Amino acid sequence: MENIDTCVSFLSAKAAQAVARASRARLATHGVTPFQYAVLQVLWEEDGQSGAQLGNRLFADSATITGVLDRLEKLGLVVRRADAADRRVNLIFLTADGRRRQAELQAVMDGLNDEVAQHFGEQAPLLWALLEKLATFSPGERNGNV
Template sequence: MPVNESIRLDNQLCFAVYNANRLFNKFYQLALAPFHLTYAQYVVLLALWEEDGLMLHALGRRLHLESNTLTPLLKRLETAGWLIRRRSPEDKRQLFVHLTDFGRRKQSEILQAVQHCGRQTDLTEDQYRLDLKKIQDLNAALRKSIADMEAEH
């Protein structure tokens, strides 16, 4: 029985994104291995390099992570000396996340390692930006669709 082309596995956008995610994980695993960082830890550092001293809930929003996922990441990064978590003296419920001197010093070295690996993809700057925009649009459409579906239930 012939298979309808639209339902073939290789024609599924979700499958292509799934495989791209696996490949990105491997890519970053190799690029970040010298620093003993996971991809999830790397994106925490990226957010803090943009804006140090974020409150926990603001960092979670920025990364689209719940606190039960983010807290173990932060604990491991803190134990390894990348960051510190501090309670606000004014309101003990507020937790702020700050880079350590070590975390700030390693930024350039880590970004160079990732860029070095990225250059091996042969993507042009224009193609990179175009792909990024398409994926950002896809993410926005999926978030909206999920919110609409959740509202129905």
């Protein structure tokens, strides 16, 4: 490697920081963080999931999920209810306000996606495909060293 600017780790982190900065700025005016938005989005897709399910879907540990759910609950966007089948498990449900905020928050993130797509022009579909592939990359996989 000639310099840091050709290192995939550095470049992917730099790109992630740029997108995270843009996400934070856009969502801050709506009172949520990008990760809170991600939790809400997963609940909009399927309401009534456990914290463990949310953590698995978003690749987050239980402490992170618990903290985010605490904040979303204080914002009045979600509620926790004991699972009727297993009272040791809390299921997370959107409140009426949490459901009501879906269109506005998705529009914010759709706007960011559109802005990135415009920046890349006709290469945007390739970018999305490569990001999906990178997100599932497992080091050593090619050589069977997983």
